[in-house]
Amino acid sequence: MFGTGILRIKQAYVNEIVSPKFKVTPNALVVILPVLNVADDLSANEWQVLAQFEADKPLSKRQLVAQTNLSASKISRILPNLVEKNLLTKIGAGRATQYHNNQGNTK
Structure with a gap:
């Protein structure tokens, strides 16, 4: 029963907002599994914002507005x-502010 792991992983996340990412390199297969029970008290909009983050890729508020179709004021809230729930880290200030995912969740 070899070779069914990736299919089973994908099936486990089929009804979730976030999904696992698979990165293939010449020497390895990297599987990034998003944590699903980090914060059960998140709203659908908060999950939608978190789902936009890829590992080690910070995003700005403007990028999140474009990717989610949520209003800038909603993203600002x-x-x-x-950040307060320690799911994101704020980097910088003003218009240059970006946010980094602390949980390793990915799109």
């Missing part, structure tokens, strides 16, 4: 909540 969501981001501090996610």
Whole structure:
């Protein structure tokens, strides 16, 4: 029963907002599994914002507005909540502010 692991992993995340990522390199297969029970108290919009982050790729508020179709004011309310819950880290200030995912969740 070899070779069914990736299919089983994908099936486990089929009804989730976030999904696992698979990176193939010449020497390895890297599987990044998003944590699903980190914060059960997250709203659908907060999950939608978190789902936009890839590992080690910070995003700005402007990028999140474009990717989620949520309003800039809604994103502005969501981001501090996610920082307070220690799910995101704020990097920089002003228009140059970006956010980094602390959980390793990926799109």
